[in-house]
Amino acid sequence: MLVRVILGIVIMISTSLIGFIKAMQYETRVKEIDNVIDSINVLETEVVYYQNTLPRALKRSGERSKGVISRIYEDVAVTIDAKEGETLESIWGMNVNLHLDRDVLGTDDIEIIADFGRELGLGSTKEQSKYFDYMKHLLKQQRKIAYDEMLKNSGLYRKLGVLLGISIFVIII
């Protein structure tokens, strides 16, 4: 009997945790998208207003940003400084694939962030400014989707985890 109770409690805790982790993924997705939008604002200031070159702008933005995007910025800056001459699109894409967590961000989110490297640094300041606005617009749309999904699913997974655990506990006992 004692073994059953202990087993039931372990299962209940496990399912609840799984539910909480799943719920947290929805919240983390929103946070990460927020971090990316904030970091683009910082990068825009560095590029459009301070007119810093991209390696310097990325390094400074990386230092002032939160989340995984800060590591992407810093690593891209280091790779550019290495003067290997690869395209920014490929350097950026490689770092996005390396750092972004596919369990947290959706495929569409990652595609938008990966595309950001395509036009970054090219053209005039005015064009860069428009490009930043466009990227922020796309990310805000994704943020809205992520937020709606969080509201819908986050509580659901939490409750589902706990209830599933209680159900299994009752069945076992």
Added chain:
Amino acid sequence: MVTKDKEIYGNNIDNHIRKSNEMLNIIPREIRKKILNLPRGALVGIEEIRLRVNKPLMLTINNQESYLNKSGYPTKIVSNALIVTETDIKTCFRLATEYSTYALEEEIKNGFITIKGGHRVGICGKSVIQSGEIKTIKNISSINVRMAKEVLGCSSKALDAIIVDEDTVHNTLIISPPQCGKTTLLRDIVRVLSNGSLKHGFKGCKISVVDERSEIGACYNGVPQNDLGLRTDVLDGCPKALGMMTMIRSMSPSIVVTDEIGRDEDKYALKEAISAGVTILTTVHGYSVADIMRRGVISELIRDGVFSKFIILSNKPRVGSIREVLDIEDVLRSVKESSYAS
């Protein structure tokens, strides 16, 4: 080999190698590797690297043109030469601009970029015109990388002529045809006047350089890559007339230096500077006094007595040779004589 190189380049060999490496940093990796395999004497003697789409890579080494063959040796045979691809040009442009064309809009419009070390990267391609002006250059098809040159000590003779006493210098105009070293001379004059010189009995003074085309200081991220002396402030990329007034107000210089005057607004700024008690050192394209007197702006400045010394350069017997040093009296006399003759 090192000893032989030292015979040619003096004790500056390490500096030459460092400068070559800085210049090669913007060359695509595969080509860079081949150039770095050149014999040391050739490597330190590189003056220019020219990349043109689908054309042989061309190097100017110790004033001699040659191609680079596929194995990385200098050659005179075109058929053996390494051919530059469109990708090479794009990579080179990316590296030269540090992936940041937005930050170099003005430089690209002017057709050249200054990279770390003060080296100049000339670019050519399809120009985009808007309201009669070049908006940008796209589809880059040619890149010319020129090694920055500093000839320390080349101004000794010129300084003898322009220094009046321990803290005064003549308002001086350097007249020179293209490629005769006027900017190199001006740069060295600035360095010596800024540091001061026991040899010339000059104690050193505050100098403001208005470097509209980044040729004098060769600034990279705002920092002059050439040695312009201890008391020199550089305003980079600013139009001369605007820059001169800004520097006089902000840095209280004793001497203001600019390169290649000739526009109407330069005339007013120079006169303002003179009336503010500042000495002027500047240059102008030309072959002789008679030549520059044909230009309205310069002619007016000379007639108004803005300059008191004139240094005329020539490339004979070699680049940077001083052909003549004239006082304002000599110039006005010759102008008078020529007007009588005509």
